Amino acid sequence: xxxxxxxADPNIRKHLLRDEGEVIVDEVHRxxxxxxLPLLEVVLGxxxxxxxxxVNLNLGWVPFLLAFAVWAHAVWKALASxxxxxxxxxxxxxxxxxxxxxxxxxxPLHRILDITVDKPLQGRLLGYGHFIFESAAQEQGLRxxxxxxxxxxxxxxxxxVVQRTGLRGPRQWx
Numbered sequence: 001x002x003x004x005x006x007x008a009d010p011n012i013r014k015h016l017l018r019d020e021g022e023v024i025v026d027e028v029h030r031x032x033x034x035x036x037l038p039l040l041e042v043v044l045g046x047x048x049x050x051x052x053x054x055v056n057l058n059l060g061w062v063p064f065l066l067a068f069a070v071w072a073h074a075v076w077k078a079l080a081s082x083x084x085x086x087x088x089x090x091x092x093x094x095x096x097x098x099x100x101x102x103x104x105x106x107x108p109l110h111r112i113l114d115i116t117v118d119k120p121l122q123g124r125l126l127g128y129g130h131f132i133f134e135s136a137a138q139e140q141g142l143r144x145x146x147x148x149x150x151x152x153x154x155x156x157x158x159x160x161v162v163q164r165t166g167l168r169g170p171r172q173w174x
Contacts, residue, residue, distance in 0.1 A: 003157050010096050011081045015104060017091065023042040031128035031149040035081060041074035086131075086145045088158055090165065095142050104122040105142040117151045120148050131155070151173070 016022045048067035052060050076099065084097040094106035112135055119129040127153030132144050148154055 008079060008082055010102070012085055015087075015094065015096065016089065016158055019092065021130055022089050022091045024087060024089055025161050026088040027147055027155060028088070028145070028154060030081050030084050031126070031147040033122075034147050035127055038074040038081075041070050045066060045070040045074070058142070068125055081153060086148065088154075088161060093142065093158065107133065107135055107142045109165055112158075112162065115155060115158060117155050120149060123151075141147040143163060147162060 012024070012027055016024070045067040046066065048063040048070065051063045055063055066114050075090045080097070080099050083099060084095070088096050092106050093112070094104060096102060096104050112133060114134040116132040116134070118132060121131050128147050128149050130144060130146045130156070131148055131151065133142055135142075
């Protein structure tokens with residue numbers, strides 16, 4: 001099990017600029033709710049497998065094959081969700097995702113103009129939200145991060161890092 005977990009882990013630390021003093025402030029795994037659909041697919045696979053006993057003997061392979069296809073899809077979706085990481089460091093935010101190939105999208109903290117935290121009703125009930133980043137760039141590889149657990153804490157964490165780096169001074173009230 002340990003080898004499987006290490007293979008599935010995206011190894012965030014190898015993307016850090018250690019020579020520049022970059023450290024991880026927060027590593028965000030996707031909220032558990034993203035695993036509900038793969039779990040339902042696993043259950044569907046068992047239902048399909050059980051239906052083999054009730055299908056014509058000549059067609060028994062069809063639900064059997066469908067069950068394995070549904071299971072393969074469930075494993076793929078769960079693995080993709082597990083490998084999708086959003087990382088906040090003292091210098092930037094970045095997202096690493098992908099199963100066979102990897103995609104790394106990064107945004108320096110000084111490019112973040114605004115962060116919108118969208119918490120739909122079910123997100124408020126279950127403790128997740130979606131981040132929407134606005135940056136100074138026209139096109140950006142890091143715009144929306146969905147299914148972030150404890151979004152208010154994570155937003156404050158990012159705001160603290162931005163404040164500590166001195167990119168934005170204290171607010172002036174009139």
